[in-house]
Amino acid sequence: MLKTNPHDHRVYRIKLDELRRLVETLGVEVVGEFVQTRHRPFARYHIGSGKVKELRRYVEKHGIDLVVFYNILRSSQKLNLIRALGCDVVDRYEVTLEIFDRMASDNLSKLQIEAARLEKLAPYFKLEASVRYHNERAFFRSMGEYAYHSQLRELTRRQARIREQIRALKKEKRQRIRKRRRLGYPLVCISGFYNAGKTSLFNALTGDTKLVSPQPFTTLSSKYQRRYIDAETTLLFIDTIGFVIDLDPRLIKSFELNLEDIRSADLVLLLLEITDPPLTLRIKLSEGVRLLTEIGVPRDRIIIVFNKIDLTPDPPEVVGERIGLERLGLPWTAVSAKKRINLDGLLHIITERLKQIREAPQIEQEKVAAVEQG
Numbered sequence: 001m002l003k004t005n006p007h008d009h010r011v012y013r014i015k016l017d018e019l020r021r022l023v024e025t026l027g028v029e030v031v032g033e034f035v036q037t038r039h040r041p042f043a044r045y046h047i048g049s050g051k052v053k054e055l056r057r058y059v060e061k062h063g064i065d066l067v068v069f070y071n072i073l074r075s076s077q078k079l080n081l082i083r084a085l086g087c088d089v090v091d092r093y094e095v096t097l098e099i100f101d102r103m104a105s106d107n108l109s110k111l112q113i114e115a116a117r118l119e120k121l122a123p124y125f126k127l128e129a130s131v132r133y134h135n136e137r138a139f140f141r142s143m144g145e146y147a148y149h150s151q152l153r154e155l156t157r158r159q160a161r162i163r164e165q166i167r168a169l170k171k172e173k174r175q176r177i178r179k180r181r182r183l184g185y186p187l188v189c190i191s192g193f194y195n196a197g198k199t200s201l202f203n204a205l206t207g208d209t210k211l212v213s214p215q216p217f218t219t220l221s222s223k224y225q226r227r228y229i230d231a232e233t234t235l236l237f238i239d240t241i242g243f244v245i246d247l248d249p250r251l252i253k254s255f256e257l258n259l260e261d262i263r264s265a266d267l268v269l270l271l272l273e274i275t276d277p278p279l280t281l282r283i284k285l286s287e288g289v290r291l292l293t294e295i296g297v298p299r300d301r302i303i304i305v306f307n308k309i310d311l312t313p314d315p316p317e318v319v320g321e322r323i324g325l326e327r328l329g330l331p332w333t334a335v336s337a338k339k340r341i342n343l344d345g346l347l348h349i350i351t352e353r354l355k356q357i358r359e360a361p362q363i364e365q366e367k368v369a370a371v372e373q374g
């Protein structure tokens, strides 16, 4: 990791630990860690060349197969690093995509992952192929040239094909979202960081049995299920893809489709693990709210929900105070999805909030218009 804020003594630690967890999910054993502090990344290797030498020695000594960067690398940096270190090099973004890829079971998710991956790797392939081409051309001029150009063409063609498929699926999905809205059930979206217990809560509230696991990104594509409240009210709950700290904007972009569910919802629950250490929780809270706002969710549609209260003796009020929850001015509650604690309390807040929103019909119309415009 290149740490760009010299005054940061704790947050970077949380981020590195998070990366470690993600890497380990892939079955990769983490044997060492390097952190360099500098205001700006270096152009050639992202980190300094002295650090690269140090890394190289480490890689050789321990027979390292893979170096993972927390920072997002440019294609040229990735190429330079692979050459200088003599082993494979990936960044946080690629790690996330790899996990997504392993977890994806549906067509649309797979397509989106492939699109994201191609977008990230195309410049790298091009650069790599061009370096190879220019090195080899003295000997294999015609062949190298052919391979180089045909590879690039194939890459571009593949990207275009995938983009077209995604476009079609997006259209379909928008139509489905509209149809769902027309049914008239209020949409309640469960959002939050991976592993927060979104699917567990979704199941607990609706009686569904969707897959739950401690693996990150168990859920990639949204799931929908109704919950009958009373003769007047039936809610439609949506389970969504998890966030990750320092989410790469490109990842948001490639999973835009899933985010439409969040955007189109009447209410969005931001689920947080009450068992996270206070600083982690604070980061997730502020980043979660920021992400939702960026996606286009008005603040008055957000409800903060602490989950897993069965695992801690700390009262939620105390935890809330510790992380400055009150300052946000958002409604909040605490539950255990697994032990089904306070689900009625949560449903009560949801229905009350929906009533308030219904009494402000103007916002509702704006919302519908926004969805219609896509």
Ligand SMILES: Nc1nc2c(ncn2[C@@H]2O[C@H](COP(=O)(O)OP(=O)(O)OP(=O)(O)O)[C@@H](O)[C@H]2O)c(=O)[nH]1
Pocket: 192, 193, 194, 195, 196, 197, 198, 199, 200, 201, 211, 212, 213, 214, 215, 216, 217, 218, 219, 220, 241, 242, 243, 307, 308, 309, 310, 311, 335, 336, 337, 338, 339
């Ligand atoms: N003790 C406890 N464990 C919980 C609770 N809710 C969820 N879990 C556990 O937390 C883990 C993650 O749960 P999921 O429901 O899959 O979480 P998710 O947010 O859907 O995760 P992704 O789909 O990967 O983003 C599982 O091992 C659950 O059993 C809870 O209230 N209490």
Ligand SMILES: [Mg+2]
Pocket: 198, 199, 200, 211, 212, 218, 219
């Ligand atoms: Mg899930």
